[in-house]
Amino acid sequence: MVKNFKPCITEIVGSYWGDEGKGRVASFEARNARLVLRTTGGNNAGHTVYYQGNKIPLHLVPGGIIYEGVMAIICNGVVIDPKVLFEEIQLLSQYVPITPENLIVSDCAHLIMPYHIVLDSIQEDKRGFRKIGTTHRGIGPCYEDQARRIGIRMQDLLRNEESLREKLALNLSFHEELLWANGISYTIEDLYQFCMKAKETLQAFIRNPEDIILNALEAGDKIVIEGAQADHLDVLWGDTPNTTSSQCNPSGTLSGSGIGPVYVDKVIATMKAYCSRVGNGPFPTELVGKEGDIIRNLGHEYGTTTGRPRRCGWLDLVAFPKTRGYTDICLNHLDTIGLIGQQLGYIKVATHYDYQGMNTTIFPTDMEITGCIPTPHYEVFEGGWEIPTNCHTFAELPERAKKFITFIEEFTKVPVSYIGIGPNNEDTIIR
Numbered sequence: 001m002v003k004n005f006k007p008c009i010t011e012i013v014g015s016y017w018g019d020e021g022k023g024r025v026a027s028f029e030a031r032n033a034r035l036v037l038r039t040t041g042g043n044n045a046g047h048t049v050y051y052q053g054n055k056i057p058l059h060l061v062p063g064g065i066i067y068e069g070v071m072a073i074i075c076n077g078v079v080i081d082p083k084v085l086f087e088e089i090q091l092l093s094q095y096v097p098i099t100p101e102n103l104i105v106s107d108c109a110h111l112i113m114p115y116h117i118v119l120d121s122i123q124e125d126k127r128g129f130r131k132i133g134t135t136h137r138g139i140g141p142c143y144e145d146q147a148r149r150i151g152i153r154m155q156d157l158l159r160n161e162e163s164l165r166e167k168l169a170l171n172l173s174f175h176e177e178l179l180w181a182n183g184i185s186y187t188i189e190d191l192y193q194f195c196m197k198a199k200e201t202l203q204a205f206i207r208n209p210e211d212i213i214l215n216a217l218e219a220g221d222k223i224v225i226e227g228a229q230a231d232h233l234d235v236l237w238g239d240t241p242n243t244t245s246s247q248c249n250p251s252g253t254l255s256g257s258g259i260g261p262v263y264v265d266k267v268i269a270t271m272k273a274y275c276s277r278v279g280n281g282p283f284p285t286e287l288v289g290k291e292g293d294i295i296r297n298l299g300h301e302y303g304t305t306t307g308r309p310r311r312c313g314w315l316d317l318v319a320f321p322k323t324r325g326y327t328d329i330c331l332n333h334l335d336t337i338g339l340i341g342q343q344l345g346y347i348k349v350a351t352h353y354d355y356q357g358m359n360t361t362i363f364p365t366d367m368e369i370t371g372c373i374p375t376p377h378y379e380v381f382e383g384g385w386e387i388p389t390n391c392h393t394f395a396e397l398p399e400r401a402k403k404f405i406t407f408i409e410e411f412t413k414v415p416v417s418y419i420g421i422g423p424n425n426e427d428t429i430i431r
């Protein structure tokens with residue numbers, strides 16, 4: 001007998017450098033889902049969910065958990081700071097019951113250990129002028145231990161004492177020299193107690209989620225994967241070395257769940273009507289003067305996780321990843337770009353670059369070596385707009401806004417199916 005695959009997965013991925021507003025479309029898509037999965041990254045990510053008018057900032061738990069009947073799974077690909085996860089469970093519990101019935105933490109997910117956080121800063125210092133500008137949450141060092149095939153996984157918390165202490169000693173032996181050189185040391189006892197605290201607070205949620213995922217796939221139930229970070233921050237396909245340490249483009253985001261591509265139904269690219277980036281790395285349309293300040297202030301572009309001011313610039317369609325198979329776009333901040341256009345008298349969108357004497361529509365991968373940042377060429381849109389109150393449909397948008405969206409669709413050949421026209425999740429036009 002041949003198996004019937006029903007594509008039932010909706011993936012939501014940031015298509016630039018993060019902070020594109022995945023939470024908006026994720027919360028919309030999660031409403032009729034059976035499972036919501038987080039599959040990559042750690043508490044370097046941040047998104048806000050809204051529950052009965054309350055703002056709940058989350059870093060690890062998929063926001064869809066707030067809906068009744070929706071189960072959230074933190075999958076193998078995620079790296080977990082146990083204290084942050086427990087605080088999030090406590091915070092969410094003020095609004096909805098969080099139990100093993102609606103939250104699973106994969107037994108194979110890795111723990112961010114205290115030395116990973118210290119090593120993140122030590123490694124940043126070692127890089128000197130090549131600093132990445134990490135979030136200092138220990139994400140990179142934790143993934144390094146995963147790749148070394150050591151690392152402490154959630155299931156290790158359930159080992160007997162002797163076996164856990166032995167594994168901790170192995171892990172520590174890989175890092176001790178560098179830690180000592182920086183005047184820092186941990187005892188096995190410190191780490192064992194850290195693990196026992198993690199076990200006490202999280203044990204109830206730790207399990208292998210495979211049977212639950214399999215049941216949902218076989219029933220064809222909707223599964224939403226809330227991506228973390230974004231396409232250009234992918235460790236393999238992003239702007240190396242200024243990336244995060246996980247694969248967070250659509251295929252990496254799927255890989256973190258253990259589910260095969262045949263089940264994917266939709267891959268939604270989230271983007272803003274302009275671009276922003278935190279941390280270092282190439283940003284061809286970046287605006288450093290007054291124009292950048294206007295975007296930052298009107299878009300409130302300050303990090304949710306670190307509070308850092310974000311670098312801001314025009315929307316860059318050259319940097320939109322073209323081979324990923326995005327089926328839909330969620331375009332956020334259409335209201336903000338309208339106001340920016342009103343203040344400046346124009347809005348720009350990059351359509352091609354001059355790079356190394358060539359005219360190109362492909363984002364270069366060798367900027368670190370050439371030391372050159374491409375010069376963007378722009379399509380210029382005159383003036384701006386204000387979104388009328390009570391605007392609920394594409395047809396009700398100002399003509400200039402419609403022209404802007406149509407241009408993006410024609411250029412990317414991807415439909416803009418979700419349009420963010422205000423700060424709240426309800427301020428979304430769905431087509």
Ligand code: IMP
Pocket residue numbers: 017018019044045046132133134135136137139140228229233242243244245278279280
């Ligand atoms: P790390 O993930 O903390 O190692 O940081 C590596 C790079 O990814 C830095 O430039 C961070 O600013 C960036 N980064 C990590 N997570 C996010 C995110 O959720 N949004 C935007 N940038 C991020």
